[in-house]
Amino acid sequence: LMVWLRRCTHYLFIVVVAVNSTLLTINAGDYIFYTDWAWTSFTVFSISQTLMLAVGATYYLTFTGVPGTATYYGLIMTVYTWVAKGAWFALGYPYDFIVTPIWLPSAMLLDLAYWATKKNKHSLILFGGVLVGVSLPLFNMVNLITVADPLETAFKYPRPTLPPYMTPIEPQVGKFYNSPVALGAGAGAVLSVTFTALGCKLNTWTYRWMAA
Numbered sequence: 001l002m003v004w005l006r007r008c009t010h011y012l013f014i015v016v017v018a019v020n021s022t023l024l025t026i027n028a029g030d031y032i033f034y035t036d037w038a039w040t041s042f043t044v045f046s047i048s049q050t051l052m053l054a055v056g057a058t059y060y061l062t063f064t065g066v067p068g069t070a071t072y073y074g075l076i077m078t079v080y081t082w083v084a085k086g087a088w089f090a091l092g093y094p095y096d097f098i099v100t101p102i103w104l105p106s107a108m109l110l111d112l113a114y115w116a117t118k119k120n121k122h123s124l125i126l127f128g129g130v131l132v133g134v135s136l137p138l139f140n141m142v143n144l145i146t147v148a149d150p151l152e153t154a155f156k157y158p159r160p161t162l163p164p165y166m167t168p169i170e171p172q173v174g175k176f177y178n179s180p181v182a183l184g185a186g187a188g189a190v191l192s193v194t195f196t197a198l199g200c201k202l203n204t205w206t207y208r209w210m211a212a
Helices: 002-025 031-064 069-090 104-116 121-145 150-156 180-211
Strands: none
Touching: 002 031, 002 069, 002 180, 031 069, 031 104, 031 121, 031 180, 069 104, 104 121, 121 180
């Protein structure tokens, strides 16, 4: 009974983490809606996506101990997001403008780090974390480049839910604008190590809570 109780609790936690990860990053692909602030948004969203993917995927991966689980978790987030993006399409936005963040390649690298180091948690945290942080902004920028006429489309289809205080007054320039991928990847490489460690710790905390 206790074994099944633990398993069910873990699966429940995984579903909750996966759903919340997706909800928190659901609009993270829509950098271009913020027009003048697009690259700043890209950098900030890259870090938020890295956080949700690294924590959830690591938690799930260390729970099962099976390489490939992180990729499966990334797939869950992707499918949830596809469904949510269908709402944008229903509102009349063109299909080639609905950007879905790419999590799968980064999740695959996390699995690879775990497998290649023979399931060493510390190596997973260090190598896997860095790989996720570096790769996610890169893959998402490649994804964003495929959008057809982004600026023109953004002006034609303004984001209806953008609150007044988020509306830019003038174009934002500076270091964010110069290299959003480099800044996102640099910050992600450092922060993702902490995010991945948190995913491992979450697993430990869950076991302790259930064993009490």
